[in-house]
Amino acid sequence: MKNKGFWLAGILGVILDQATKHWAVERLLPGPEIELWPGVFHLTYVENTGAAWSLFEDSAELLKWISLGVALALGLLAIRGGILSRWEQAGYGLVWAGAVGNGIDRFVNGYVVDFFNLIWIRFPVFNVADVAINLGVACLLIGLLQDNSKKTGSTSASPRLEKKPGRDSTHFKD
DSSP: OOOHHHHHHHHHHHHHHHHHHHHHHHHHSSSOOEEEETTTEEEEEEEESSSGGGTTGGGHHHHHHHHHHHHHHHHHHHHHSOOOOHHHHHHHHHHHHHHHHHHHHHHHHSSEEEEEEEGGGTOOOBOHHHHHHHHHHHHHHHHHHHHHHHHHTSSOSSOEEEEOTTOSSEEEEO
């Protein structure tokens, strides 16, 4: 099987997402929120019919199909595409995990269970799938930056001065 890192990150991400959401439903739904760090970080049960920051709340039906489409497209990339770099495997696998995790919620419940609540910065309540998507994008950006630095041979965007052997002048290296 190629792109094992994709499947490892993806499957572990879905398992962790679904397990924590199950815990949140069992533990947080019947009672009040849990203050892990009062005024800073709470566990608060929320049913989100929208996307990030509750955007597109009135588009729950569309969002479930988008989740499915993203999951299928990334799965096909891992199966039928070429061998991905480690950063790409981790990145796409984590984004796949987020799409599958939230997609399961959307198809089964009609909403996504969110419960991580960063009170001190007034950030929207989120879940493990959301974290996976953001970590996945970060992995893809790191991979892109590494790939670009390998292509240019440098981490700098500016040209380097190079002394040509046997010549008296200095030239810019592209």
